[in-house]
Amino acid sequence: MFLTDDERRMRDGAEGAAVAAAMDLLIRYGQALDAERLCDVRNVAGTMTQPSPVKARLVREGGWNKAFAVINLDSDEDLEIPGMGVPTCQLQHGFGADALGVVPYPKQNIELQASAESFYGRHGVNILATCTPYQVGNLPVRGEHCAWMESSAVIYANSVLGARTNCEGTASTGAASLTGKIPCWGNHRDENRKGTHLVDVRVRVESFQDWGMLGYFAGQVSGEDRPVVTGDISRPDLTELKHFGAAAATSGGVELYHIPGITPEAATLEAAFRGRKPPAPAVYGPAERRAVYETLNEIGSATDVDFVLLGCPHASVDQIRRTAVALDGKRLSAGTELWLMAPRALKDVADRSGYTAAIERAGGRVLADSCPAMSRAAPSGTRVFATDSAKQAHYLPAILGIEAWFGTLEECVEAAVTGRWNGGLR
Numbered sequence: 001m002f003l004t005d006d007e008r009r010m011r012d013g014a015e016g017a018a019v020a021a022a023m024d025l026l027i028r029y030g031q032a033l034d035a036e037r038l039c040d041v042r043n044v045a046g047t048m049t050q051p052s053p054v055k056a057r058l059v060r061e062g063g064w065n066k067a068f069a070v071i072n073l074d075s076d077e078d079l080e081i082p083g084m085g086v087p088t089c090q091l092q093h094g095f096g097a098d099a100l101g102v103v104p105y106p107k108q109n110i111e112l113q114a115s116a117e118s119f120y121g122r123h124g125v126n127i128l129a130t131c132t133p134y135q136v137g138n139l140p141v142r143g144e145h146c147a148w149m150e151s152s153a154v155i156y157a158n159s160v161l162g163a164r165t166n167c168e169g170t171a172s173t174g175a176a177s178l179t180g181k182i183p184c185w186g187n188h189r190d191e192n193r194k195g196t197h198l199v200d201v202r203v204r205v206e207s208f209q210d211w212g213m214l215g216y217f218a219g220q221v222s223g224e225d226r227p228v229v230t231g232d233i234s235r236p237d238l239t240e241l242k243h244f245g246a247a248a249a250t251s252g253g254v255e256l257y258h259i260p261g262i263t264p265e266a267a268t269l270e271a272a273f274r275g276r277k278p279p280a281p282a283v284y285g286p287a288e289r290r291a292v293y294e295t296l297n298e299i300g301s302a303t304d305v306d307f308v309l310l311g312c313p314h315a316s317v318d319q320i321r322r323t324a325v326a327l328d329g330k331r332l333s334a335g336t337e338l339w340l341m342a343p344r345a346l347k348d349v350a351d352r353s354g355y356t357a358a359i360e361r362a363g364g365r366v367l368a369d370s371c372p373a374m375s376r377a378a379p380s381g382t383r384v385f386a387t388d389s390a391k392q393a394h395y396l397p398a399i400l401g402i403e404a405w406f407g408t409l410e411e412c413v414e415a416a417v418t419g420r421w422n423g424g425l426r
């Protein structure tokens with residue numbers, strides 16, 4: 001793999017042992033991928049503060065320096081970790097101290113995470129603590145090379161913002177954060193950004209729920225490739241694109257899609273396919289829509305709902321506001337809990353706007369930093385949950401062994417208020 005003089009210097013230790021270990025990791029990683037070179041990044045979104053038993057042991061043995069060396073640099077050396085070399089943020093992690101007594105989440109995890117936040121904050125990591133860093137100030141520009149983790153964030157960065165990132169891991173983002181480098185392969189390269197599949201929408205898609213179901217279908221038909229979506233669709237907003245992308249990354253492994261006339265690298269259908277002839281379309285009509293809906297609801301059988309989960313990916317301010325409006329003047333059923341997950345920075349906006357208070361008056365909660373899938377934590381005794389997120393409906397039953405219902409925000413709020421699922425495809 002070609003290395004610049006600067007990269008050789010880092011590899012050879014000119015910037016210290018930790019940077020040399022990071023460069024060594026990136027070279028091994030790049031060679032395994034057949035990358036010809038590294039590219040410069042100045043935007044890293046990774047995870048360092050998420051608590052785990054392994055991390056707790058490493059911290060006991062050698063402090064946070066050791067934990068970073070082993071987990072984020074794949075190194076057994078005794079390293080002193082310097083400040084981050086480029087802007088770096090922490091994605092979602094565990095729950096924070098304000099979740100104590102609300103979420104059944106171990107106090108020792110909260111304490112370990114607080115200690116991590118203090119260490120990494122001093123080293124220049126921005127603790128955004130959300131799977132939607134693009135909602136709270138981390139907005140790469142079009143064409144910018146990044147090193148991001150979290151599938152729902154990666155697909156948003158590539159497709160909606162036109163930035164360039166693969167779905168990186170804990171170690172590669174750790175190494176990128178110290179060096180400002182990442183192997184230049186996959187989504188970083190022009191030739192890997194053209195559409196591969198055509199999805200022709202023949203049933204009107206305009207609601208939040210419909211965008212999630214369409215995303216789930218796009219992931220099913222394109223796997224890890226790049227769908228181009230055309231047809232009977234409304235102009236989506238941030239929340240719908242967030243929901244669409246998360247669903248496509250869940251049912252397939254989509255990291256990049258195009259919607260001609262809407263996403264930045266696809267002014268036209270021809271541009272989406274970079275001038276190649278589009279393939280035969282996968283049609284998304286009423287039958288396909290119903291099939292996706294039934295797949296997302298196949299784990300639901302009991303109609304008694306004891307948990308409602310909103311905000312996956314983490315909610316926008318508008319989603320929080322709409323939840324507050326839907327709950328206005330209502331009260332949750334005894335024995336049913338409602339959690340709405342949001343970025344902490346947006347929860348602050350919701351607090352100041354009165355939305356959090358409105359949700360809490362009804363008995364619900366606005367929670368930050370994490371989610372039940374990430375932290376494997378739901379209200380004690382949950383057997384059946386309802387959600388407006390295709391991603392959570394897909395993952396949470398397997399993670400927590402519970403039943404799932406997928407529907408609209410209004411159906412989920414009704415389930416929280418009545419304790420019963422009464423949804424259905426309209």
Ligand code: F3S
Pocket residue numbers: 092131152246311312313314341370371372373374391392
């Ligand atoms: Fe975010 Fe958790 Fe969903 S991390 S994307 S809210 S599964």
